[in-house]
Amino acid sequence: xxxxxxxxxxxxxPLTPARSRAAAPAARAASACSSCSLRSVxxxxxxxxxxxxxxxxxxxxxxxxxxxxxxxxxxxxFDTLYAVRSGAFKSVGVSLHGDEKVTGFHLPGEILGLDxxxxxxxDYDAVALEDSEVCVIPYAPLEQLALTVPPxxxxxxxxLSGDISxxxxxxxxxxxxxxxxxxxxxxxxxxxxxxxLGFSASSFVLRMTREEIGSxxxxxxxxxxxxxxxxxxxxxxxxxxxxxxFRNAGRLMEMVGHW
Amino acid sequence: xxxxxxxxxxxxxPLTPARSRAAAPAARAASACSSCSLRSVxxxxxxxxxxxxxxxxxxxxxxxxxxxxxxxxxxxxFDTLYAVRSGAFKSVGVSLHGDEKVTGFHLPGEILGLDxxxxxxxDYDAVALEDSEVCVIPYAPLEQLALTVPPxxxxxxxxLSGDISxxxxxxxxxxxxxxxxxxxxxxxxxxxxxxxLGFSASSFVLRMTREEIGSxxxxxxxxxxxxxxxxxxxxxxxxxxxxxxFRNAGRLMEMVGHW
DNA sequence: CGCAATGTTGATAACAATCAAGCTCGGTGG
DNA sequence: CCACCGAGCTTGATTGTTATCAACATTGCG
Numbered sequence: 001x002x003x004x005x006x007x008x009x010x011x012x013x014p015l016t017p018a019r020s021r022a023a024a025p026a027a028r029a030a031s032a033c034s035s036c037s038l039r040s041v042x043x044x045x046x047x048x049x050x051x052x053x054x055x056x057x058x059x060x061x062x063x064x065x066x067x068x069x070x071x072x073x074x075x076x077x078f079d080t081l082y083a084v085r086s087g088a089f090k091s092v093g094v095s096l097h098g099d100e101k102v103t104g105f106h107l108p109g110e111i112l113g114l115d116x117x118x119x120x121x122x123d124y125d126a127v128a129l130e131d132s133e134v135c136v137i138p139y140a141p142l143e144q145l146a147l148t149v150p151p152x153x154x155x156x157x158x159x160l161s162g163d164i165s166x167x168x169x170x171x172x173x174x175x176x177x178x179x180x181x182x183x184x185x186x187x188x189x190x191x192x193x194x195x196x197l198g199f200s201a202s203s204f205v206l207r208m209t210r211e212e213i214g215s216x217x218x219x220x221x222x223x224x225x226x227x228x229x230x231x232x233x234x235x236x237x238x239x240x241x242x243x244x245x246f247r248n249a250g251r252l253m254e255m256v257g258h259w
Numbered sequence: 260x261x262x263x264x265x266x267x268x269x270x271x272x273p274l275t276p277a278r279s280r281a282a283a284p285a286a287r288a289a290s291a292c293s294s295c296s297l298r299s300v301x302x303x304x305x306x307x308x309x310x311x312x313x314x315x316x317x318x319x320x321x322x323x324x325x326x327x328x329x330x331x332x333x334x335x336x337f338d339t340l341y342a343v344r345s346g347a348f349k350s351v352g353v354s355l356h357g358d359e360k361v362t363g364f365h366l367p368g369e370i371l372g373l374d375x376x377x378x379x380x381x382d383y384d385a386v387a388l389e390d391s392e393v394c395v396i397p398y399a400p401l402e403q404l405a406l407t408v409p410p411x412x413x414x415x416x417x418x419l420s421g422d423i424s425x426x427x428x429x430x431x432x433x434x435x436x437x438x439x440x441x442x443x444x445x446x447x448x449x450x451x452x453x454x455x456l457g458f459s460a461s462s463f464v465l466r467m468t469r470e471e472i473g474s475x476x477x478x479x480x481x482x483x484x485x486x487x488x489x490x491x492x493x494x495x496x497x498x499x500x501x502x503x504x505f506r507n508a509g510r511l512m513e514m515v516g517h518w
Numbered sequence: 519c520g521c522a523a524t525g526t527t528g529a530t531a532a533c534a535a536t537c538a539a540g541c542t543c544g545g546t547g548g
Numbered sequence: 549c550c551a552c553c554g555a556g557c558t559t560g561a562t563t564g565t566t567a568t569c570a571a572c573a574t575t576g577c578g
Contacts, residue, residue: 093431095516101435103427115427117420124427143416147409154402160419161376167426168362168374168383172352174433175477176360179566210525218434220567225526241525241575257354438534469557479535484558500543500557 032056032135041109041196042083043137043159046151055152058145059083061136071112071126071134078116080138084108087132088207090216091124102215105129105208107193113139114163129207174218177256182217183227184255187237187244202246291315291394300368300455301342302396302418305410314411317404318342320395330371330385330393337375339397343367346391347466349475350383361474364388364467366452372398373422388466433477436515441476442486443514446496446503461505 033044033056044055062085065071071082074094089106103124106112116122117139146153173185195201206213210228211221231237236252238245246252292303292315303314321344324330330341333353348365362383365371375381376398405412432444454460465472469487470480490496495511497504505511 091427093427095431095435099435101431103430114420115423118417118424119421123424143409143413147406147412150406153406153412157402157415157419158377160416160423161373162378164374164419164422164426165377165382167423167430168350168352171362171426171429171433172354172360174430175475176354176358209523216434221525222527222568223566225524226566229526468555480557481536481559482534484556485534488558 032062033059036085038083038085038109038197043111043155044152046155047149051149051151054145054149058141059135059137063134063136065089065128065132065134067128067130067132069128071128072122073125074122076122078113078120078122079140080113080136081142082112082126082134082136084110084112085133085135088129089126089132090129090208090212091126093124100215102208102212105190105212105216108197111137111159114160117160129212179217179219179223180227181256182219183213183224183231184252186213186217187246188249188252188256191246191249202249204244206242206244291321292318295344297342297344297368297456302370302414303411305414306408310408310410313404313408317400318394318396322393322395324348324387324391324393326387326389326391328387330387331381332384333381335381337372337379337381338399339372339395340401341371341385341393341395343369343371344392344394347388348385348391349388349467349471350385352383359474361467361471364471364475367456370396370418373419388471438476438478438482439486440515441478442472442483442490443511445472445476446505447508447511447515450505450508461508463503465501465503 033039033042033047034052036042039045044052044059047055063071063082065087071089072078084106086108088108089112090102091104091106091112093101093103095101106126112126112134113122115124142152142156146156173182177185190204190206191201194204208216209221210224213219214221214224217224228237228239231252232239236246236248238247292298292301292306293311295301298304303311303318306314322330322341324346330348331337343365345367347367348371349361350363350365350371352360352362354360365385371385371393372381374383401411401415405415432441436444449463449465450460453463467475468480469483472478473480473483476483487496487498490511491498495505495507497506
């Protein structure tokens with residue numbers, strides 16, 4: 001939709017500086033996985049040596065997505081997975097009533113598109129929450145490679161399985177918890193994911209609007225806003241716009257029940 | 260817990276009669292997939308010839324689970340997948356508050372345990388809703404086999420991916436829909452799954468209690484009961500205990516928005 | 519600087535939970 | 549065989565949480 005424009009990283013993501021040499025929206029770079037700072041949390045995390053190189057060849061292409069633009073849209077034919085390199089995405093499902101619903105948020109190192117392997121078409125839009133970059137992983141060659149690289153096959157099975165567990169956790173959350181518990185769980189979940197990327201677990205920036213959070217959690221934006229205010233008054237967090245800082249993470253964990 | 264006892268199929272499941280020749284709770288049979296009536300909807304659906312035989316050897320063992328007994332429990336080490344052969348199961352997650360929540364129902368042909376591949380341990384209990392039988396699929400040999408049988412690897416990827424899409428659909432449901440819409444969606448979902456098994460899509464038996472339905476949908480059992488009554492009064496369905504018959508499926512679909 | 523998008527806060531209303539009472543059916547024992 | 553018992557289910561009355569409607573504040577961008 002929009003052609004990519006040079007832009008600054010909004011946060012100090014630990015990322016090899018993109019050295020694009022093409023003006024085209026997609027740039028082909030030399031096998032980059034071995035030097036990527038996200039390797040330990042990304043798809044090829046169990047690979048090394050020749051296996052890693054071969055994977056790097058499959059996933060050598062990068063793509064930049066401007067804030068608000070879609071990486072893919074519901075109905076698009078599926079033939080590629082994407083690994084988030086920098087930035088953040090949301091997955092959005094559109095019901096026939098026209099109302100949108102956010103089904104997930106995706107941070108660096110996470111894989112987009114796994115849910116479309118089965119049907120061959122995407123059921124959701126993947127929209128960039130900020131200017132972002134992804135690694136393009138063509139699916140057919142990946143599947144081929146997985147047949148000859150056991151650790152890759154194993155990791156793919158695990159990645160898919162992990163998505164299922166995560167979704168189950170979220171269902172527990174949506175189905176059985178109060179608004180307060182949902183928001184607490186959401187904040188804790190973000191915290192863990194940022195920590196995994198090497199960021200502070202107690203202080204981070206929300207990349208999404210109150211409305212998107214509400215949509216994701218099955219709440220209205222007003223309820224999200226009210227709860228954030230209340231959490232602040234109660235000394236659990238400090239919020240200022242998109243900046244969140246934990247003041248009493250233990251109490252938040254109690255609210256959810258475990259974690 | 261309870262040892263298995265001879266029991267009758269509560270419904271005419273299109274299933275090769277079990278010809279167990281051992282009294283032990285687990286019976287080893289000759290490769291059965293090629294003659295199993297569920298083959299077209301089960302894991303090895305894309306296999307034939309030698310591949311099917313090899314898969315049948317991996318999955319040759321059967322196991323019977325009495326109503327109310329667990330196939331596995333949260334915390335158990337994961338090393339096997341299970342394919343439901345007859346009967347039905349629920350997956351139950353237990354929060355530290357002690358309250359249980361049903362995260363899924365599993366009918367014949369469906370695979371149990373996929374969510375545990377990643378963590379190596381089960382996070383949920385799988386409990387039989389009625390006397391049931393499963394095929395035991397040891398995971399390590401399956402993974403091994405998938406490396407040499409491309410259609411098997413592909414199908415496993417699809418099966419995992421399909422679970423993810425299903426979960427996303429459910430999240431849309433739990434997060435954004437009214438009680439009425441959730442129940443309508445649930446009934447339609449069951450209908451489709453029964454049809455896939457060769458049963459009537461418009462008339463079927465609920466294998467679970469109102470409480471279990473409520474838990475699954477994030478509602479109380481009273482709300483489920485009230486809604487079923489209301490659907491009946493409105494001429495959408497006929498309910499009598501566990502028996503459900505659609506009277507106006509189109510109207511139900513409108514309620515949900517699509518499907 | 520002004521406008522549109524985002525966020526906050528308040529008042530009211532609706533939907534579903536909770537509490538409570540009784541019903542139905544299937545199984546079991548007298 | 550019948551009576552009883554209990555799990556599962558239905559229905560009603562009331563409460564509470566969260567949605568909805570509405571007004572206004574703030575921020576960032578053109």
